[in-house]
Amino acid sequence: MALKNRIISVDIFRGLTIVLMILVNTPGTWSSVYAPFLHAEWHGYTPTDLVFPFFLFIVGTSIVFAYKHKKADAAAYKKITIRSLKLIGLGLFLGAFTISFPFIKEFSEIRFPGVLQRIGVVFFFAAIMFLNFRWKTLIGICAFLLVGYWLLMGFVPVNGMASTFERAPNNLANYIDLNVLGTHMWKDDYDPEGLLSTIPAICSALLGIFTGLILTSKQEQKIRLMVGIGGSLLILGHLWDLVFPINKALWTSSFVLVTAGWANMFLALIYYITDVRKIQFGSIFRYAGANAITVYFLSSFITKLFYSIKVSEELSLHAWLFETVFVQDFLSAQFSSLLYGLTVVAFYVLLAYWLYKRNIFIKV
Numbered sequence: 001m002a003l004k005n006r007i008i009s010v011d012i013f014r015g016l017t018i019v020l021m022i023l024v025n026t027p028g029t030w031s032s033v034y035a036p037f038l039h040a041e042w043h044g045y046t047p048t049d050l051v052f053p054f055f056l057f058i059v060g061t062s063i064v065f066a067y068k069h070k071k072a073d074a075a076a077y078k079k080i081t082i083r084s085l086k087l088i089g090l091g092l093f094l095g096a097f098t099i100s101f102p103f104i105k106e107f108s109e110i111r112f113p114g115v116l117q118r119i120g121v122v123f124f125f126a127a128i129m130f131l132n133f134r135w136k137t138l139i140g141i142c143a144f145l146l147v148g149y150w151l152l153m154g155f156v157p158v159n160g161m162a163s164t165f166e167r168a169p170n171n172l173a174n175y176i177d178l179n180v181l182g183t184h185m186w187k188d189d190y191d192p193e194g195l196l197s198t199i200p201a202i203c204s205a206l207l208g209i210f211t212g213l214i215l216t217s218k219q220e221q222k223i224r225l226m227v228g229i230g231g232s233l234l235i236l237g238h239l240w241d242l243v244f245p246i247n248k249a250l251w252t253s254s255f256v257l258v259t260a261g262w263a264n265m266f267l268a269l270i271y272y273i274t275d276v277r278k279i280q281f282g283s284i285f286r287y288a289g290a291n292a293i294t295v296y297f298l299s300s301f302i303t304k305l306f307y308s309i310k311v312s313e314e315l316s317l318h319a320w321l322f323e324t325v326f327v328q329d330f331l332s333a334q335f336s337s338l339l340y341g342l343t344v345v346a347f348y349v350l351l352a353y354w355l356y357k358r359n360i361f362i363k364v
Contacts, residue, residue: 015289060208230264
């Protein structure tokens with residue numbers, strides 16, 4: 001398959017991931033959410049915990065399509081750097097924005113890490129490595145980073161105490177975030193997009209790069225390879241979980257393997273349906289995938305506005321809409337909350353469809 005030809009399954013997978021990101025981020029109320037749409041409290045994982053690593057995985061896959069025939073020169077580095085800085089800048093804007101004049105939070109209240117910031121950093125390092133190293137070297141780098149992260153987290157004493165994987169002061173990732181970022185975090189004691197945990201997050205994209213290389217190769221057994229790799233990663237990840245627990249907040253090495261395993265499985269299935277069997281499936285997700293970052297940014301920004309704008313002293317615009325339209329006696333609280341989220345998703349899918357049909361593709 002020529003590289004210039006779009007692989008439909010990649011676009012669908014990217015769009016589906018963005019749709020799920022919006023859905024799990026915008027329930028009607030956080031007090032009533034079905035369990036699969038919540039993150040694991042600490043160790044372990046739920047379907048929701050798969051969403052962000054899936055996006056980093058597809059970032060890696062997309063790097064192959066964008067840079068497979070590019071040279072590692074100043075022009076490529078400039079393009080990669082500018083895109084990374086745009087993503088980081090958009091994330092910092094979301095963290096700093098407030099509706100009160102002068103529309104920027106007090107410096108001490110601004111959260112520095114975030115989803116878009118992590119995407120920007122991961123994209124930068126993954127793309128640079130892809131341009132400079134062959135796939136065998138990338139496998140070695142990925143293994144080194146994952147094993148190294150485990151050794152750091154599990155065996156380096158923290159402030160005179162034995163290390164731990166729990167949410168505690170002697171957790172190395174949390175300790176670094178607290179001492180470097182201070183008040184600029186999501187929580188008082190840790191950040192799910194923290195500094196040290198960004199290192200294994202790069203491996204989520206590197207594993208996506210390996211799948212991208214399979215998809216752009218002349219290899220005939222692509223589906224078998226993806227399923228085989230996916231199954232192997234799942235087994236290895238769950239075995240590693242015995243000594244390095246699967247944990248999204250820490251982005252543990254076992255978490256990287258398990259989520260990349262599932263990503264390969266789901267992408268293989270979508271690839272078989274759309275690119276092999278040529279069955280029309282998931283076109284609506286292709287539209288969202290074509291402007292993925294734009295749709296995600298708008299959803300995050302508008303959601304923030306809805307939570308910030310007050311209809312009354314007690315109700316935000318978000319709460320007022322939810323309680324007025326979606327809370328009904330014949331619906332359970334959880335279903336009402338989910339229905340609100342699905343309505344939000346429908347709005348952004350329609351927006352993505354409108355942009356797609358008018359050939360409007362906003363590149364970030």
